[in-house]
Amino acid sequence: MNTPIKVLVVDDDQNIRDSILELLTLEGYQVDSAANGKEALEKLSSLKPDVVLTDYLMPEMDGITLCKILKNNPETMDIGVILITGVNDLDTRVKGLLAGADDFLNKPFMVPELKARIKSLSKTKLYHDFLKDYQRKLEEEVEKKTADLLKANLSLQMALNEVKELSLEIIYRLAKAAEYRDEHTGYHIQRISHYSTLIGIHYGLKEEALEVLKYASALHDIGKLGIPDKILLKPGALTIEEWNIMKLHTVIGAEILKGSRIKYLKAAEKIALYHHEKWDGSGYPEGLKGPKIPLFARITAIADVFDALTTSRPYRKGLSLEEAFEIIARGRGTHFDPDLVDIFFKIQEEILSIRKLFKDEHEIPHLFKVSQVSSS
Amino acid sequence: MAGGLGRRIGGYKPLQLLQGRPLLYWALKPYLALNLDILISVKDQFQKSSLINSLQNSNLNTSKINFIEDPLEISGQGPLCGIFQAMKMLPSGTLLVVSAVDQPLVNPQLLSELLSVGAFFVSLAVVCERDHTLEPFPGIYSSALMSELEDYLTNFSKRSLRGFLSYLSANKLLVTFRRWSKIDPKGQSFYNINTPEDLTNLERCFPQKNL
Known part of the structure; x- marks a missing residue:
């Protein structure tokens, strides 16, 4: 009516x-x-x-x-x-x-x-x-559709985040697996990641690049998976031949990671290959010099060396912080990118905070070492 | 409307006396008070002459008074003939304020208010409603309703003034005036005299009417 x-x-x-x-x-x-x-x-x-x-x-x-x-x-x-x-x-x-x-x-x-x-x-x-x-009805409909879209978008975002988290966790756990073969299962990976990211922040990298650096740097030693145990786990000094094989972990790492379309893995390939290059060209595997060494590899190099120097290994005690800082300082312009070394020293307090936060509480006996010990 | 035969009162109704004056005098008084142009509807020439004679003997101002006679072609239809004849001779949109010669107590203020409503709508009839019944007189009949009246007179066999009001009402050409009781609480304006007894009764009450 x-x-x-x-x-x-x-x-x-x-x-x-x-x-x-x-x-x-x-x-x-x-x-x-x-x-x-x-x-x-x-x-x-x-x-x-x-x-x-x-x-x-x-x-x-x-x-x-x-x-x-x-x-x-x-x-x-x-x-x-x-x-x-x-x-x-x-x-x-x-x-x-x-x-x-x-x-x-x-x-x-x-x-x-x-x-x-x-x-x-x-x-x-x-x-x-x-x-x-x-x-009014149109506005209500649009409002409803917008809410539906937002909901769908949120679900999608959550799913995406989950996939991303999964991927990044896999990267971390893969890096950890590689590290596990070597010396210990402490927080080495986390420390390298955070040191690198911190240096990247002060270098002025953008957020997206920082995230890539964070996860890619964790895979720097993935190539060690391809190094024979007798060399990788040798407690004493390596012979020249063994050392040459050891150096191949950079190339092996790059091989493992090459051909990926994923930005994290593409960056990780470069880091794995070049993180032992030196600013003066005396590094390996290609002897790249100065800025020809990819930035992420230059950053990871400082983080890796500092962590290696300050961490105790079964066959040697870690150096004091003063000694480690001195070695890094001495490497300015020879081993390391001088600008990055300057940044490193500028943020050393923060570096030490990360080290404290991810301190290895106790050494977990290495499986291979255990077997070696028990068989000897 | 002065054309009725007035058989029940003994004929010559407009000339029957009330307080020593003919009913025509009392019927015209409110119209003269409002200074309106007056048309007296009569049946024929004979009735007209008798009324002229009566008016001449009164002290009323007759300059605004005219007469109309029922048309021969539709005579015998009572007041409808007079109304039709008046509409016919006046310009369209003229408002006719109509009452009967046997209504001696019409309140001039009621006429005035009916006119104001009629003037607002121009083309309608305005009549009072009393006890859910339409009172044809006093009422306003716009000459714009002539074609409707003609249609009614042509197409309806039982023709009456009340019938015409129903016809107008059905065609939404009529508005009712319900506030008459504020002006004339006892409804004296509607009182009409049909018999000598009516006249006697009114004569008896007349001093109290303060007219």
């Missing part, structure tokens, strides 16, 4: 009000009346009219003021306002137009004209209401 069109008749002449009310009620409109603009405003919220038919001259509040108030309120501006004026009352018409009146009726007026004007304005009002309703 259609909702009847609601009309509010505003006139200080009760006879006129009653008569218009009677006529419009007979036409099927829902009609209420008010004696002046003020009373009309009081009735607005309860009636919510589609059309207001108002006289111009009234006590308390005239039709022009009523019209202005209606048209300046977003909630009532779509109500059609018909202003009843005298014939040829141009002045009132102009005032009415400025106040936002939608239509005019000359007094005395013909009833068919009144009906036609109300019908026309109520149609406009209904159209506005339809548009408003449509817009």
Whole structure:
């Protein structure tokens, strides 16, 4: 069933009000009346009219003021306002137009004209209401879809993060597996990662690069997986031939990691290959010099040497911090990138904090060592 | 409306006396008080002459009074003939304030208010509603309703003033005036005299009416 069109008749002449009310009620409109603009405003919220038919001259509040108030309120501006004026009352018409009146009726007026004007304005009002309703529903729909999308995006992001976490954890655990063959299972990997990242931060690397450096540096010694146990685990000094084989862990590491499209592994390939190169070109495997050595490898080199120097091994005690720092300082411009060494010293307090945080509490006996010990 | 035969009162109804003056005098008084142009609807030339004679003997200002006679083609339809004839001779949109010659107590303020409503709508009839019944007189009949009256007179066999009001109401060409009781609480404006007894009764009450 259609909702009847609601009309509010505003006139200080009760006879006129009653008569218009009677006529419009007979036409099927829902009609209420008010004696002046003020009373009309009081009735607005309860009636919510589609059309207001108002006289111009009234006590308390005239039709022009009523019209202005209606048209300046977003909630009532779509109500059609018909202003009843005298014939040829141009002045009132102009005032009415400025106040936002939608239509005019000359007094005395013909009833068919009144009906036609109300019908026309109520149609406009209904159209506005339809548009408003449509817009509201559209906004609700968009809001719902946006919420759904955000939810879906969040789930996707969570899944992505999970995959990323998984990948990074695998990288870490792979690095740890490689390290496990060698000396110990402490926090070497974590320390290298954090030292490198810290140096990278102060070098000015961006967040994305820092994350790559963090995980890629952990794989610097992955090539040790390909070094025979008798060389890798030899407690004494290596012969030249053994040393040459030992140096191959850089190439083997690069081989293990090459061909990947994953940025972490691509960076790790370079680090694995070049982290034993030296600034003066005396390093291996290619004898690269200066800035030709990839930055990540230069950074990892300092982190790796510092950690190696300060960590105790079964066959030797770690150096004191002073000694280690001195060795690093001596390597400035020969072994290491001088700028990176400067950064390293600038942040040595933070480096030491990392070392403290990831301190190896106790050595876990190496499986191979255990077997060696038991078999000897 | 002065064209009725007035058989029940003994004929010549407009000339029956109330307080020493003919009913026509009392019927015209409120119209003259409002300074309205007056048309007296009569049945024929004979009735017209008798009323002119009566008016000449009164002290009323007769300059704004004219007569219309029932048209021969639709005579015998009571007041509808007079209304139709008046509509026919007046410009469209003229408001006819109509009452009967046997209504001596019509309140001029009621006429005035009926007129103000009629003037607002121009093309409608405005009549009072009393006890859910429409009172044809006094009432406002716009001459713009002539085609409707013609249609009614042509197409309806049982023609009456009340029937015409129903016809207008059904066509939404009528507004009712319910606030008459604020002006005339006892509804004296609707009182009409049909018999000598009515006249006697009114005569008896007349001093109290303070007219």
